[in-house]
Amino acid sequence: MTHFSYLVVILFVALCAVSVNFGFRLRIGSRWLELLQTELMILAIYLSWDTWAIAKKSWFFDHHQIVNIDVLPKVPVEEFLFFLVVPIMIILSYQALLKLTGWGGSEPDHDL
Numbered sequence: 137m138t139h140f141s142y143l144v145v146i147l148f149v150a151l152c153a154v155s156v157n158f159g160f161r162l163r164i165g166s167r168w169l170e171l172l173q174t175e176l177m178i179l180a181i182y183l184s185w186d187t188w189a190i191a192k193k194s195w196f197f198d199h200h201q202i203v204n205i206d207v208l209p210k211v212p213v214e215e216f217l218f219f220l221v222v223p224i225m226i227i228l229s230y231q232a233l234l235k236l237t238g239w240g241g242s243e244p245d246h247d248l
Contacts, residue, residue: 138200138201139199139200139201139202139203139204140203141201141202142197142201142202142212142214142218143202143203143214143217146214146217146218146221149221149222149225150221150225152225153221153224153225153228156225156228156229156232157228159232160228160231160232160235160236162228162231162232162235164224164227164228164231171224171227174223174227175220175223175224178219178223179216179219179220182219183207183208183211183215183216183219186208186211186215187208187209187210187211190209190210190211191209191210197212197214197215202214
C-alpha cells in the first residue's frame with residue numbers, strides 16, 4: 137500500500153483546494169482561462185526541470201511510494217499531479233486570504 141503514499145498526499149491537498157474554493161465562495165472556475173494559462177506555464181517549467189534533473193541523476197523518486205506510471209520519461213504521474221494541484225491550492229489560499237482580509241479591494245466577508 138505504500139506505493140499510494142504520494143497520491144494520498146496529493147488527494148488530500150486537492151480536497152483542501154475544493155473545500156477552500158467552496159468554503160470561501162471563490163468561484164475560481166469563472167477564471168478558468170487564467171488558471172489554465174498559469175498551470176500550463178508551471179507544468180512546462182517544472183516538468184522540464186524534473187526531466188533534466190532526473191536525467192542528470194540529481195533527482196529521483198522512491199519507487200516504493202509511487203504507482204510507477206510515467207507521464208514523461210522517468211517523471212511519475214504523481215509529480216505531474218503535484219504540479220497541477222499544489223499551484224491551484226496556492227492560488228485559492230491567496231484568494232481566500234484576500235477575501236478574508238479585504239485586501240483585495242472589497243470588504244471582508246464576516247459570515248465565513
